Amino acid sequence: MNNKLSLRILLPTLASAVALSALISFSSAQNSPAGDGVVTTRSHIFTPVSDGIYHVTGTGTVNVMSHAMLIEGEHDLLVVDSHVSPNAGMALIEAIRNVSNKPVRYLINTHYHFDHAHGNQVFPQEVEIIGHTYTRQKLSGELGNVLEESTFISFTEGAPGQVASLQQQLAQETDAERRAELQGRLATAQAHLTSLGEIVPTPPNITIDESMSIYQAVNGGGREIRILHLGRGHTGGDVVVFLPEEKIVFTGDLMVPFIPYMGDAHVDEWPATLDRLKELDFETLLPGHGPIVQGKERINFLQAYLRDLWTNTDALKRQGLSAEQAAQQIDMTAHSGNYPQISGPGADVRAIRRIYQLL
Ligand SMILES: [Zn+2]
16 A cells, blocks of 8 residues: 555654654555555555455544454455444545455354444445344344344443443543543444434345355456355354355354353254364354454364353252343353453343243
8 A cells, every 4th residue: 555655754854753743644544564455544444354355444543343354356345244323434435445345245243242233234235134034033123123133222321421421530630631532432422322213124125044165256256255154043044154265264153252142042952063163174264353363273262162151050050130130140151261351250131031931
């Protein structure tokens, strides 16, 4: 990219750090100084994991809430997951223009959850949206309004309070630097809150039940992009996007490197689905949240946690505890080596309520 070149040439002539930061914020995108092909825009970071394949993460200036993937072919682009809101989805579309000017042809939804699919509506009409049949049923409203479900509500009801809290902090802050930082965070939180009110759940128009492949034209051949439903897990209709040639898989939230949300998960079926994930011949796992994972060992950690969570919850239910009591008392500390966030007894009450429901 030209920006890197111009930065290099201009750097020695810059008189101050202020001028440097002004220059950086003026340019919309730049390659990272390491020269590793990472493209950083105001809202997004595109980390290349293979030729034309990027793990896409937010910088924090826009609340995107989940990661995406971009796959660039000879003529067009394929995007996996659309973020949390129309605002975040639009920021993704704009940021992609710093990587490629080719049109987006396909958008894949790994699952129906708000933080991965509520940017769908801002993609142009000609973009084909692909997802599992269950994802279509959820986002089309066939199974009820997703905006009225506890999954959406429990993750978004705090947004107005967050704006109010930042406004209050800003009103009390006198330090200029701290005020500028708070103003930035407030603008991000306000844009997120406004956009949550503009969501029109938009379902996939192409559905799959088990698997399908797209052969994307690339120089010298066709790149297979395999979309697979390996069984139920994080939701009733997760798909992963597997690139057999490049040995890369994007897992959405079916596999993340920490304890995932389980409010409407199929906790009992999830470990077997992860067995099928392990059968895929991949080396690099791109999760819907958290850092890139190399190898398959962390999948074992999640399987072990899910199995124990199920067994321990079942035992507490048999003792007559309510889901709320069980969520406080459950002992998952045997897994704290793999999940440092476990500091004592307890688990997410939404996970325990869900297991009670399934039991
Ligand atoms: Zn998610």
